[in-house]
Amino acid sequence: MSETLVAARAAAGPGSGPAARQLHVEHVMGTAVTFDVRAPFAAAPAIEAACAVLRDVDGRFSLYRADSELGRLAAGSIAESDLSADVRWVLGACDELARTSGGAFDARRHRPDGIVDPSAFVKGWAVEEAARHLDADGVSNFLVIAGGDILARGEASPGQRWRIGIRHPELAGEIAAVLAIGRGAVATSGSYERGDHIREPRTGAAPGTLLSFTVVGPDLAWADAYATAGFVMGLDGLSWVDSHPGYGAIAITTAREVLWTPRADALAVHPSTPAAALSGTSQPVALS
């Protein structure tokens, strides 16, 4: 379901005003996926190829489609060994995550009905695969924002990192934190958009310690899964994510505090910190 493909908006003069953006919004995988490309812009076929990847992954992995591979696996009409190589690879990756997370992320156990559901890994993985089509087309500066999970390449404008807002968990129109990143990924788990859909695989309970858990790191597939696991783990998720080289985390607690691991903090743009200084000493937080 392709919505729009919009030509670049005229840029203001150099160094002033917003950079010209090429925007495309694709409704797929049950959410909206935004492609935000900065010069050099993408040819329409490259965007379309990227979207085709997302539709293909949706067609094979969606549990809302009875004829998808995972839909058939859930129905018992296909054996796991007969799944396509991609699906088996994803399930293998999820099994590894189940091990390394001590069961906090477990695609085979987190649903009460026992249906295998790797969607917390699949979306990020699909976006990574889709982005390859833009990479291959010479598109070097873009964001792909898939329902709140973000893949970034290059920069927003010459010399400017992408500024990624972390949604305020209680105020839908506000942000609670800002990260400045180059190539990388940001993924957030929380229960505020779709209710308590994330279950603690080991107990079946909804996690209660956090309002949201954000992971920043090099790859969106893993960042997405780590965010889900971290949200389940609660505050333990911070040190768990920190144990993965290149990944950092931001937890927002039910006590209304925002906790940053050092790697996330190094990318943070704090309110009292000049934008140019992307890390530094902690500052008291101005209160509203």
Added chain:
Amino acid sequence: MRERIAASAAALTLAAVLLVNFRGPDKQALGISVKPTSTTTPTSTSDPESTSSSTASPGSTGSTPGSTGGSTPTASPATNGGSTSTASGTYSGPVASNQYGDVQVQVTIQNGKIIDVQALSLPSGGHSGRISNYVGPILRSQALAAQSASIDGVSGATYTSEGYAQSLQGALDAAGL
């Protein structure tokens, strides 16, 4: 809750780490703050590795004890040293009341890292004693507050295709379309 968070780096860090693993009877995190007591023994070291993860950031502003009540994180334990200063010592927090009851904790810091957290008192039903084996990264903590900033994208919990139009990302895109 928000009003009580206005503290220096080290105190914020203490408050952050004290949240770790600290769960009440219904497994909710407890909002705990701490300030150093007279048992504090700040030390200064020249450990070069400590500078990047020091809890006691240079320039921390120190304490305003008693200014806003016992549950306010008010002090940093060791902030008077040079650029390699790190904190060591044992710190007892105030008795902090929250919706789950009264809580008091004690944290032990060695060379800028939390090495132990003990509960001195807990709401009825809680478990006393060691409440965290957390010796991981030093965290920054700040109060949750809405920010205004120019951003390129919004990361948040997954919105549905229908929810997109009402989302901040949807608004951001609409502004660019």
